[in-house]
Amino acid sequence: MYNHTGGLLLQTAFLIVLNNEIPQQPAVMPANFTLKQLKNGEDPGLLCYEGVGCYSVTYPWTDEARPVTHFPEHPDKIDPIFCLYTREHRTKCHRLRHNETETIVNSKIVPTHRTYILAHGFLENGDKRWLKVLKDKLLNRTDCNVIVIGWQGGSQPPYTQAVANIRLVGRMGGHLLGVLNGLLGLKTEFCHVIGHSLGAHLAGYIGNTLITQYNLTLGRISALDPAEPHFSETDPVVRLDPSDALFVDVIHTNAQPFIQGGLGMDEPVGHLDFYPNGGVTQPGCSDSFKHSLDAEESIIKALRNFLGCDHVRSYHYYIESIADRCEFMAVECDTYENFKAGKCFGCKSEINPKGRICAKMGFRSIRAVQKYGAESGDIHPFLSKSMIKLFTITGSKSLYCRYLYRVTVRISSSNDSLAHGGEVGSFSLEIVGIKDRTEVIPLFREQAYKPGSVHTEVVASKTVGRVRTAILHWSHQISFNILTWRWHLPIIYVQNVTIDSLEESSSITLCPVKEEIKKERELRPCSNTTELINE
The missing domain is CATH 3.40.50.1820 (Alpha/Beta hydrolase fold, catalytic domain)
Structure with missing residues (x-):
């Protein structure tokens, strides 16, 4: 910018x-209007307009955070x-x-x-x-x-x-x-x-x-x-x-x-x-x-x-x-960084009482009051806990609304992965569901991935319904920096990828047919991994 x-x-x-x-x-x-100080000299910080009341420019209207304060202009103006x-x-x-x-x-x-x-x-x-x-x-x-x-x-x-x-x-x-x-x-x-x-x-x-x-x-x-x-x-x-x-x-x-x-x-x-x-x-x-x-x-x-x-x-x-x-849909969290890192995911419900408050940003956010109020028996569940911060991700142009997915990539700690050692590169992912498939979604930033490490990020895309499979892409960017050069094809070993869908309240763990990934690999359900998000 x-x-x-x-x-x-x-x-x-x-x-x-x-x-x-x-x-x-x-x-x-x-x-x-009447300026009181002109009338009786009592209050130079007060201005009154007939029919719309009086306006002060003293504290709290003027203080350290607001050093300059004016009277409102005349209603006719x-x-x-x-x-x-x-x-x-x-x-x-x-x-x-x-x-x-x-x-x-x-x-x-x-x-x-x-x-x-x-x-x-x-x-x-x-x-x-x-x-x-x-x-x-x-x-x-x-x-x-x-x-x-x-x-x-x-x-x-x-x-x-x-x-x-x-x-x-x-x-x-x-x-x-x-x-x-x-x-x-x-x-x-x-x-x-x-x-x-x-x-x-x-x-x-x-x-x-x-x-x-x-x-x-x-x-x-x-x-x-x-x-x-x-x-x-x-x-x-x-x-x-x-x-x-x-x-x-x-x-x-x-x-x-x-x-x-x-x-x-x-x-x-x-x-x-x-x-x-x-x-x-x-x-x-x-x-x-x-x-x-x-x-x-x-x-x-x-x-x-x-x-x-x-x-x-x-x-x-x-x-x-x-x-x-x-x-x-947006999720309650203390910071955007923690939200993006997947530390605040899964909505509070009867089957997930430890989940976070979730609400629809915008016109329909009132439904969160109705939902959580009905569950708690409180007509206004947020009166005792106002100023709740919620985070979401949008697109860059209309239509802006997106659906949220938490993606966790686990780097394999197999013998082959340990023998190969760490690798520098970047991941991207296509999510395939029963209704549609997403575009290629960038994951994380280019970094070093060590055997046995776990990486999680919340991303956004269109809805695909229940997730069925995915395609994981792996790449390494070459620059003029000689330290980034590779004399062999960069390879990464992936154990599995878990995709949590916030709106579907579902989670599935997908595995590659082979752990070794040179460019891209299709991911399929490991075995009986589809379940509700429960945190």
């Missing part, structure tokens, strides 16, 4: 370019738009206003249906294509209400001002849901806010407003790569946290430090926090800027995709997860 310094410079240049494209809006004179869409009116926006009753009672909202609220992030607006795609996917899936929050008037640079503005937008969103509850009986427990970047923290403010102002509870928040700058290591009231809704699920895709070009948070902030591919960078996002330019019709869009690829991948994963074609 682009180097860290270059990435930061490009990000800065990107913001300048975008800022130059944004028409300068005239300042809106705040006609309906931000002018957030809450657009309602239903199956009956899926293309025309019906604007809802929490302080204008007629916009609510005259709307087509169905209070008995589930309601989804979508929120964008910095530099965006409510007309972004990904919001339209997500809205349509939700409406196609079920008869529901979708409210898209467009806050372009407050999402523009400087970033620190946009950070402040989401406090007001979130407060207004909470008031809207509270009024919908009071006027129409809409159940907030059936409301689900989906927010990206700054929109993820905006979702938290909606939930907090419902709790503190209406004694109501938001049903769910799905946070898509929550923004890191000015939120990491802050007080829970400042950022998204598990108390903001009954269930908070988070997808982390760009958790590098901001100084290295990262935009998302690394710390867990939900009940279930998903880290696809480790959550730092995403496969396919290291392509060159030229590759992005070839795929887009303008330099601005190409630059946005190139710089923000890891960050926006979170909502691509989420949109894809709405379909039922693939599960995006």
Whole structure:
């Protein structure tokens, strides 16, 4: 990927370019707000707007992790738009206003249906294509209400001002849901806010407003790569946290430090926090800027995709997860390295009580609550154990969803293997199942394999159903380094290979007809080796 310094410079240049494209809006004179210090001199750190409350810039809104804090801009300046869409009116926006009753009672909202609220992030607006795609996917899936929050008037640079503005937008969103509850009986427990970047923290403010102002509870928040700058290591009231809704699920895709070009948070902030591919960078996002330019019709869009690829991948994963074609299964683990090494594999169940918590990343992660809650008799099994970190692996392009396999290669300690000694090379594997076969999957990295050694790695590919056989490939790369040269054909002796399928909850051990492998060897079941994963 682009180097860290270059990435930061490009990000800065990107913001300048975008800022130059944004028409300068005239300042809106705040006609309906009161600065308390101007009124009575009591609190210079508080600003109040009529109808949407007061906002502090003192602790915890300003601290070591957040040295710069602004008041939210005037509501007339931000002018957030809450657009309602239903199956009956899926293309025309019906604007809802929490302080204008007629916009609510005259709307087509169905209070008995589930309601989804979508929120964008910095530099965006409510007309972004990904919001339209997500809205349509939700409406196609079920008869529901979708409210898209467009806050372009407050999402523009400087970033620190946009950070402040989401406090007001979130407060207004909470008031809207509270009024919908009071006027129409809409159940907030059936409301689900989906927010990206700054929109993820905006979702938290909606939930907090419902709790503190209406004694109501938001049903769910799905946070898509929550923004890191000015939120990491802050007080829970400042950022998204598990108390903001009954269930908070988070997808982390760009958790590098901001100084290295990262935009998302690394710390867990939900009940279930998903880290696809480790959550730092995403496969396919290291392509060159030229590759992005070839795929887009303008330099601005190409630059946005190139710089923000890891960050926006979170909502691509989420949109894809709405379909039922693939599960995006993820496994609880302490680190991505341990997950990849196969130390966290096998899902907790009645027959495997020592297994890990497994959940489907994205839209269907709520099913983990239903599954483990039913097994434990607890309506919310994660309340006492929030911030659970789960890991999975995706593909580099759409369709991103993959199935997980744990592959263990055991190098033979037979006399022939011992006599031959160790060998340097690399493995790859084709898995053949009852439904299909995978592509050739690289295993491990090129390294020395000693007789009797055992090597395990979790890999991802398409589903093949129950595993039947496999083809193991062996190769040795020759470089200009004379130490890598071989005067004979590199040979490896393999005792067997075990393939565990997470989704199938099955395990099979395959053996080569001959232990000696020069290039590739078909692997077949050793004998009675197919069994359920039980750890």
